[in-house]
Amino acid sequence: MGVFLNSTKTVIILFLCCCSCTSKTPIKEKPLNVYLAGGSPYRLLPPEKIENSLDMAQRISASWQGRNYFLNAWIKADETGIEMALLNELGAHMGELSYRDGRVSFSSPMFPPLLKPEYIVADFQLCFYSAPALRQALEDCGLSFEYTENSRRIFQGKTVIIEIEKKQNTVRLVNHPRGYAYTLEGNF
Numbered sequence: 001m002g003v004f005l006n007s008t009k010t011v012i013i014l015f016l017c018c019c020s021c022t023s024k025t026p027i028k029e030k031p032l033n034v035y036l037a038g039g040s041p042y043r044l045l046p047p048e049k050i051e052n053s054l055d056m057a058q059r060i061s062a063s064w065q066g067r068n069y070f071l072n073a074w075i076k077a078d079e080t081g082i083e084m085a086l087l088n089e090l091g092a093h094m095g096e097l098s099y100r101d102g103r104v105s106f107s108s109p110m111f112p113p114l115l116k117p118e119y120i121v122a123d124f125q126l127c128f129y130s131a132p133a134l135r136q137a138l139e140d141c142g143l144s145f146e147y148t149e150n151s152r153r154i155f156q157g158k159t160v161i162i163e164i165e166k167k168q169n170t171v172r173l174v175n176h177p178r179g180y181a182y183t184l185e186g187n188f
Contacts, residue, residue, distance in 0.1 A: 032104060034122040037156040037177060040141040044118065045125055047099065049133040053078035054188075062182040075124075075186075082124060097121070126152065127164055127171050127184070 033041035055078075060071040071094075072087040081100035086108070088094055095108030099121045106117035126134065131152065135145040144155045152164040163174045169188060174181040 032118050034118045037161050042141045045129055047081045048079040049129045051130050056186045058184050058186040064180040
């Protein structure tokens with residue numbers, strides 16, 4: 001059981017590529033930024049920029065350094081915000097994330113203090129928010145964005161840094177600079 005919990009903790013940490021000082025992140029009042037590449041701060045978009053509302057279970061398969069990890073989440077996201085409940089494969093509660101009114105919070109009795117929930121929100125936005133809104137936000141931080149109905153690519157100069165492929169029931173994100181990838185399975 002301890003090995004299972006350790007690998008589940010690792011997947012969350014790797015899946016989110018996060019760095020923070022506490023396992024309980026306080027609500028922040030200022031605009032939230034994350035660094036998708038080098039010194040390019042991406043400002044999180046407001047919830048009303050979501051493409052379509054979601055209220056569903058998702059299965060998350062992540063890979064990092066040749067290892068695979070699995071996690072479940074219940075996601076409720078709409079024009080008012082994002083709520084995520086994270087569960088291990090046995091259905092045990094592992095944490096909650098909320099993004100509302102320009103504030104993000106994360107609490108978890110399971111995870112070490114390395115989680116930075118803004119990166120979870122950023123990856124979620126890159127997958128599910130309006131492409132025109134994302135293009136503007138990415139251009140504002142010096143990155144470029146190409147998209148079709150089924151794919152999204154983010155560039156730093158001519159280098160692809162993030163690729164997203166969307167199919168009927170899966171979304172796959174690959175973050176090249178940070179070396180991780182994950183697949184979300186749900187009823188999209």
